[in-house]
Amino acid sequence: MNAYVGTSTSRVDGRAKVTGAAKYAGEFAADGLLHGFVVEATIARGRIARLDTSEALKVKGVVDVLTHARRPPLADKDEAWKDEVAPEKGSPFRPLYDDRIKFNGQPIALVVAEDWETAKFAATRVRVEYEQEAFATDLESERDKAEKVDQPHKPRGDAAAALTRAAVRHEADYVLPSEHHNPMELFATTAVWDGSGGLTVYDKTQGVQNVQKFLCSVFGKKPDDIRVISPYVGGAFGSGLRPQHQVVLATLAALALKRSVRVVLTRQQMYGLGYRPMTIERVALGAKPDGTLDAIKHEAIAVTSRYEDFSRNDTGWAEQLYKSPNSNFSHKLVDLDVSTPCDMRAPGAATGVCALECAMDELAVALKLDPVELRLRCYSDRDQSEDLPYTSKQLRECYARGAEAFGWSRRNPAPRSMRDGKELVGWGMATGVWEALQMPVAVRIVLTANGHAEVSCAASDIGTGTYTIVAQVAADALGLPIENISVRLADSTLPQAPVEGGSWMAASSAHAVLGAAEEIRRELARLAKAMSGSPLADLDAANATLTDGMIASSEGRGAAVSIADVMRHSKLERIEKEKLNQFAEDKSHARNTHSAVFAEVKIDEELGIIRVTRIVNAVAAGRILNTKTGRSQIMGGVVWGIGMALHEETVMDHRFGRIMNANIAEYHIPVNADVHDIDVIFVDEPDDRINRLGIKGLGEIGIVGVPAAIANAVYHATGKRIRRFPITLDKLLE
Amino acid sequence: MNNFQYSRASDVADAIRLLAADPGAKLIAGGTNLIDLMKENVERPSRLIDISRLPLRDIEETADGGLRIGALVPNSDLAYHPLIEQRYPLLASAILAGASAQLRNMASVGGNLMQRTRCPYFYDTTTPCNKRSPGAGCSAMDGLNRNHAILGTSTSCIATNPSDMSVALAALGALVHIARPSGQRTIALTDFHRLPEDKPHLDTNLGSGEIITAIELPPHGFARNYSYLKIRDRLSYAFALVSVAAALELEGNAIGEARLALGGVAHKPWRSLEAEAALRGQAATPDHFGRAADLLLQGATARSHNGFKIDLARRAIVRTLMQAASATPQSQAHKKIA
């Protein structure tokens, strides 16, 4: 029964969020709560020569100042500091571990006081002297030091030779700056001391169990000693995948002082966390005169820290999209004196596909082909890296539906040919692609005789709508109204879930709910059969259905018994079932989501002002569980894509190795005035191979392709190709 | 943030007394700039003197037909005041081009005049900045200076004044009324802010112990032919790269009086009497506007990243004058450029 799945059900947590009833990590209270304020390094590399906390300690209300020289023990092996999401290679950053400074903005002390303002004030009284060392933070000047990392995409054919002989060639560098996530909610942790060594840690995170295991290993605690809870997350976008400094510091202080401690980072301090790494993307395409590709080369050079190799797949995406007998992909890293980058919405794809799709546009111009037509001529029905078919791929349909909704056929291909009054009009498009991943997740359902069910799982809802889709799937599977479903998430004591990321949580949690509901249904069927004089005496559990609070046979012989009656007869107040859902391993098919993005810009050329007046994003992502929250996901991605194209950039002064726009007045993201019409189209994509419900996930696909579509529209409007993002007006005026 | 004392002034004389008694004291009105700077440890006042409840919130007509605006009138009240909307729409427009609705509700006229530069090095106490610590050096000179000044700079500072309101006030010929221990004084808005020279730590010519009590607008409001155009890195809620306030008196197509001021390009709103004189008596054509722009931009120099602002300013001046001449002023609500 699908009373809820596939509908536009409103968020079940919406009311709690808008009324303030929803509590975030920094809002939990505790008796005698102390407040920590982080002191950060102001150099990029070196060591702490002297750290004088005496003045800070004299401030009334200050309880302690923790430093590398004054703290409880911390694990000394890298393995202990490697969380679920840590890069394979490297030695994770350890806050307050030793006197080494690895990046500007590194936490070097935590002032703990009776209130936050006192801690903040006392932090200005901590005196630090450094021994500075030579450092480097500029990717472009260190580009030559790039080193190749292993990537899943093996070379095919001989791309270099094919490029040399190509009838039409395009090769260029695209430069994408570092970006910070800037979620609305500040990173915060409230570590509540239970009086006997145990801690309940309220943390802003995308994975409570990841944080819980990490804290236990870093602090040498037993699993029962630490519980991590994160019921609501005010956006994270990847910044909360790894445990962040503040959770280590709050826990450290609570253990040191045997009191509850809260640490909230300031907006500025959040620029010391992870970020989308700057990349220089070199794309070379070689085509035959008929507009088919013969060669693709894509090399990305990205920033990482000196202590960890963070790398994501920037360069393999052409394998999914465009047929080419010859291809070569490589991803290189440059070690710099900066903090380790981390995942940020569609990591690798937002940047890599941006470069690829700008390059495809340039190739279309060189071939005098319509950009959509070029993509259709190169369309690949198989994932070329493993030469596999897709579980489903409705990208052709995305092009068709998107183009139609946008009115693409009315486009005059000549740059500078379309106008609206004083403004030049540009129409551009790009393709988007992301993975459809799924992970093992366990869910527990407790059904009570009053017809209510509690569904619980350790997964987070980072604002994407997990509470809502879990409730929808459970309501349908149990045949109950959604009001009778309560959902508990993001508590490390609940059934197992991985971090929420990679767009895998919708499919993974939905099928885990199905699995647990299935167990409940079997149990009810067994009980219903066993009732004395049961009308369902010959019910076959496999054919039992739960609908409208009743259990019946799907063979439809009319007889039905209310679930409440079954439980009453069986003298049961509750039925509890927990099930871990594992997806069968299937290497015979590739799994991806796709999109076609169409953008309109209007440009006042004299003044360089760009307005993105329309975006149509046609998305094929399997079955859409909830069209309302799904649409919101895509719209959020599109807005972010506008930011990537025109606004966002973390600006660093490389003389100081310091970020100079670490606040949201100066780090620009789109504001309402920058956002106009956004049309989201979900293209039908039935997929009975990927999983039972045919779900693929929507978290990342919405941003992919958007920056390229806008950049391509800017070219179409002005005839200017801007390959260094963001496209600010000075670049247009150059 | 530093610790500080707090006093609430009971009247203007009390505020002046409190200021004189504590050289580290600062006035606080809306707090939208001062508190930010205190959080960054850039401003470390020993005492905050809260003037927000002083009776300086009136907008009154003056004997000669102008307006006197109390220093504590909130920016939004000023922008939406009927007399301002009708008679000084250039001022209303400039105010609405600035900040956000929430900030404008808090911000006062006096605070707006006194707001400090947004130079990132000024805000970051770990980097050298002459304006913050005289003699420390200027990090912007050879650093990130994309939005720094192109006019009136010195070898010690290339910061800009970020106010939008002040640009319109400069164009309108506003006066600033100041109370001080020895009485009152009045100076032209264009003399209120100063150039950095070798004392970039001084933004204005307001003396220590002095308080802005009001600004005064002369009778002529240029309500027919005016425009305020602000060019920025996103379509709203960003400081100006360049902004232009233009006001014309037209007789047919012939220019009578002309006013022109630039924002975002110098340590003060930039006005040139020469450029305005060159417009007087001329036809309102792009050519004449271009010539005025050249005069206004005379002596403009660029550092490594802000060269684009010179050309951008020229184009923006011409466009704004065109908007003013055709009585199609830039709308601040609709971001399409007229």
Ligand SMILES: Cc1cc2nc3c(=O)[nH]c(=O)nc-3n(C[C@H](O)[C@H](O)[C@H](O)COP(=O)(O)OP(=O)(O)OC[C@H]3O[C@@H](n4cnc5c(N)ncnc54)[C@H](O)[C@@H]3O)c2cc1C
């Ligand atoms: C995110 C952000 C964006 C912004 N964008 C813009 C923008 O686009 N354009 C723009 O123009 N502005 C912008 N602003 C700045 C805003 O206009 C100023 O912060 C505001 O006008 C200051 O007024 P206030 O009353 O809050 O001043 P306060 O913060 O209270 O005071 C500022 C200074 O003025 C002094 N002062 C206050 N009143 C008097 C007085 N009567 N006499 C003498 N000294 C006085 C104070 O001592 C202090 O030094 C922005 C601000 C923020 C935070």
Ligand code: SF4
């Ligand atoms: S431009 Fe002025 S405010 Fe900026 S760093 Fe230089 S001295 Fe300081």
